[in-house]
Amino acid sequence: MELSSALSIHRPLLGILTMDDSEELFRGNRSNFIDIIKTGTEMGVSVCVVTVKDLKPGHKKIIGYMYNPSSKSWSQQIIGIPRVLYNRIPQREDESDPEVQRTLQAVLKMPQVRIFNPTFFNKWSLFEWLGKAKTTAKYIPATRRLSASHELEGLLKLHGSAYLKPISGKAGKGIMKVDRCVGKVDRKLEYALSIQETKGSAVIRYPKISQLWSRVKDEIGHEEYIAQQSISIVRYKKRPFDLRLLVQKNYKGEWDVTGIGARLAGKMSITTHVPRGGSIDDPEKLLAAAFGLEGTKRILLRARKAALAIARQVEKKSGHMLGEMSMDMGVDIHGGIWFFEANSKPMKFDEPQIRKKSLERIVQYSLYLIRTSQAKTGGHSVNHPSS
Ligand SMILES: Nc1ncnc2c1ncn2[C@@H]1O[C@H](COP(=O)(O)OP(=O)(O)O)[C@@H](O)[C@H]1O
Ligand SMILES: [Mg+2]
Known part of the structure; x- marks a missing residue:
């Protein structure tokens, strides 16, 4: 069956970490997990889903969930603890559970495992981290x-x-x-x-x-x-909009902007969220209506620069290894860039190009982590499945 090719001993193994679920084996956005698994397969990386409950830091072998695309089904397999874990525990309440925290803290201490994005952010910490730093303070509203x-x-x-x-x-x-x-x-x-x-x-x-x-x-x-x-953000046809940036580490382990989308607010809404009547649109089109083409170029460049400075500062202050975050930013009527929030568990971007690149970057960054941890330990990073 496809499993043996999906989980080959010659392929590096990336684990998507999530919560167990009494009815559905595990929680989280399955279609997102499947997209990561498929991208991994194309790029020579085995990807499995691991639950916090199954992740027993003292054990050499644990249970992983493998996906078989031809039968569209999941199966359990005994695996070694993946070298790289990508945390996608979906709910804050789950992640803050003392039992879950114990496991996460134990994993963070394991030298052979590299876990990225181990925590949700909270809005107050973000503003404390960013509001005082020289490189980021100018983007942060009071x-x-x-x-x-x-x-x-x-x-x-x-x-x-x-x-x-x-x-x-x-x-x-x-x-x-x-x-x-x-x-x-x-x-x-x-x-x-x-x-x-x-x-x-x-x-x-x-x-x-x-x-x-x-x-x-x-x-x-x-x-x-x-x-x-509150920032007087620019409007397009009377509707405010903001930018949504995806910032991820690339194959060299460096922060890079994967893509910029825009969200246009619903008519009577004070936010731009799609479930609240907001809609997805093209940032260049929306900005050009207010600032012209040249102005738009400058603003997008500034937004990228701001996003990189913010990502570096957030990672530094959070004290954890991060591989990605999404950011909501506003543009004021003078073209100034303002940071509204960053999310360490970004929702999927619906813009096809951003989506594709975002999946590839998760795999590329995982490969980078595997490569560099191998260099550090001089050991072999292949995770051997035992069955
Ligand atoms: N200080 C602000 N000034 C103007 N608009 C804001 C401000 N803060 C938030 N918003 C608007 O509200 C939206 C949601 O705020 P955000 O901080 O991203 O909260 P959430 O976590 O609920 O997404 C933003 O995308 C933006 O459109
Ligand atoms: Mg938001």
Whole structure:
């Protein structure tokens, strides 16, 4: 059967690390895993899925899940611990589980295994890491931890408008926006709170900060939040858009921008997420409408430069080996670049060219890790399956 060719003793082995699942063997985006496996096969690398539960750091042999493309089925096989592990544990809650953490910490200490992207990022750490560094501070909007109303009040006094975002949020969940404006009727200060809903957003007005804060507190509940200066990002046909960059290490182990996409916000939305009515578009087209062709070139170059500086700084401060991250960036009306967030478990890019290159880079970087760890240990890095 194809298994023996998929898992040959002559091929290096890359393990995709995920969570076990009582019903489906393992969790995560299967079609993404299959794409990585197929790309690996084309490039001479065996790729298997390994669960945290099966990954017993003391054991030489563990269970891996192999995919057979002709029968479109998964099977278990006994394998050696892969030389390289690519962490795709899908949920923060799973990754922070003490048992899972024990395994991850043990794996991080194993000299013969190289694991990349071992943790999710949280939004507050990102801003702490990037806000003070010389190479990155210029891209970072003013950001505070949202613990009391004076944090928000201070930010609104300075910038007039702020985004409120959960530290561990994703896909626009829990995002709010506050605008401080002068009331038209009585010329008193008014606060407008926009709350992101499934699609579009609801706006509620409050005359006093205390009233606004009490509503914000209700919305926040026990979640931790940041408050951030809102950036007036450029619009295309009245809809704001932002850039989504994929930054990955290449075959030389160096950071490189794999591709840049754009997300155009839904009509009534305060974010650009596709599930919230946003849509995918061509960054050059959107930027050119505002800045012309030359301006667009300059902006995209600056965005690349910013992304590389940010990736290096995030990796340095996170203290872990990273192989990829996606970034959301905004472009303001003057063409300035602003960083909104980075994600260590990027969602798949739907732009076909970016997608293809992204898969190849995961395999190329894994090969780089195998090659360089071999050079270090002088040993053989081939993982021998025992069956
Ligand atoms: N400071 C900001 N200024 C302007 N727009 C912002 C700001 N922060 C976030 N946004 C908008 O909201 C979107 C979602 O914010 P993000 O920080 O990426 O949160 P999530 O983790 O939910 O994706 C961004 O892609 C951007 O369109
Ligand atoms: Mg985002």
